[in-house]
Amino acid sequence: MKFGLAHTGNTLIVRIAGELDHHYTDEIRYRIDSEIMKPYVHNVVFDFNKLTFMDSSGIGMIVGRYKKVKAVGGSIYIMCSNKTVKKILEISGVFQFAKICDDINDAV
Amino acid sequence: MRRINEFSMDFLAKSNNEGFARSVVGVFASQLDPTVDEIADIKTAVSEAVTNCVVHAYSGKKYQNGENKIHIHCVLFDCGIEITIEDYGRGIENVELARQAMYTTSPDTERSGLGFTIMESFTDKMDVVSRPDEGTKITMLKLIKNLQ
Ligand SMILES: Nc1ncnc2c1ncn2[C@@H]1O[C@H](COP(=O)(O)OP(=O)(O)OP(=O)(O)O)[C@@H](O)[C@H]1O
Ligand SMILES: [Mg+2]
Numbered sequence: 001m002k003f004g005l006a007h008t009g010n011t012l013i014v015r016i017a018g019e020l021d022h023h024y025t026d027e028i029r030y031r032i033d034s035e036i037m038k039p040y041v042h043n044v045v046f047d048f049n050k051l052t053f054m055d056s057s058g059i060g061m062i063v064g065r066y067k068k069v070k071a072v073g074g075s076i077y078i079m080c081s082n083k084t085v086k087k088i089l090e091i092s093g094v095f096q097f098a099k100i101c102d103d104i105n106d107a108v
Numbered sequence: 109m110r111r112i113n114e115f116s117m118d119f120l121a122k123s124n125n126e127g128f129a130r131s132v133v134g135v136f137a138s139q140l141d142p143t144v145d146e147i148a149d150i151k152t153a154v155s156e157a158v159t160n161c162v163v164h165a166y167s168g169k170k171y172q173n174g175e176n177k178i179h180i181h182c183v184l185f186d187c188g189i190e191i192t193i194e195d196y197g198r199g200i201e202n203v204e205l206a207r208q209a210m211y212t213t214s215p216d217t218e219r220s221g222l223g224f225t226i227m228e229s230f231t232d233k234m235d236v237v238s239r240p241d242e243g244t245k246i247t248m249l250k251l252i253k254n255l256q
Contacts, residue, residue: 022123023124053148053151053155056159056222063220084145084148084149084152087230092220
């Protein structure tokens with residue numbers, strides 16, 4: 001798993017590559033939340049274009065971050081190219097609140 | 109169904125082993141020449157079952173006996189793979205309820221109650237046998253398209 005954070009305007013970009021499972025979600029959650037706490041951060045973009053694996057632990061992590069940004073009127077965007085990961089995102093219903101986008105310019 | 113090959117392994121219920129366990133089963137299943145998508149489905153289902161053992165089975169002092177083991181047994185058939193994942197932990201009181209989508213006993217740790225739903229939709233058959241205080245055994249069958 002590889003993890004990186006970047007900012008553009010009021011949007012936090014979270015890039016996760018490789019395999020995301022329960023072993024990594026605690027640390028990732030903590031690092032994202034310390035950014036979301038900053039007053040100028042409203043939206044979060046999850047860039048999963050280089051993600052090769054995710055399970056329900058990732059869903060819990062996304063839903064938890066949604067609850068935080070919703071409280072400040074922000075939105076969640078997801079970029080995802082892996083077929084199996086997309087299937088999990090669809091089953092979980094995260095697209096009811098998260099917007100899917102093809103590249104970062106659609107979100108920011 | 110003709111048996112072609114099988115293997116078993118035991119390992120500790122630690123989160124470091126989640127990736128290890130799903131990779132091992134994925135590599136073993138590749139003997140049946142599945143598609144990339146079928147391997148991904150198998151790895152995802154295994155990850156859900158193993159994560160449940162790590163997160164739920166041994167939670168609470170009563171269930172921690174220093175061993176906290178997970179047992180995996182895989183059988184390759186001429187039509188697909190059968191994967192059994194077993195723990196010796198707290199067990200599930202109401203399996204029917206636990207299998208329902210969005211049902212979780214750990215919402216405080218951001219679990220979403222989708223593990224069983226994902227196992228079910230990524231395999232062709234899933235059985236759950238569980239006894240309170242004794243443990244839980246999940247059996248999943250994944251059919252491989254090129255063998256049908
Ligand atoms: N091996 C197990 N031992 C004890 N209880 C279990 C086990 N597996 C599942 N459960 C119980 O069944 C419930 C539902 O499991 P499921 O995997 O569907 O959801 P979850 O693990 O709570 O959340 P998610 O998988 O979405 O992170 C769990 O909350 C837990 O109470
Ligand atoms: Mg689970």
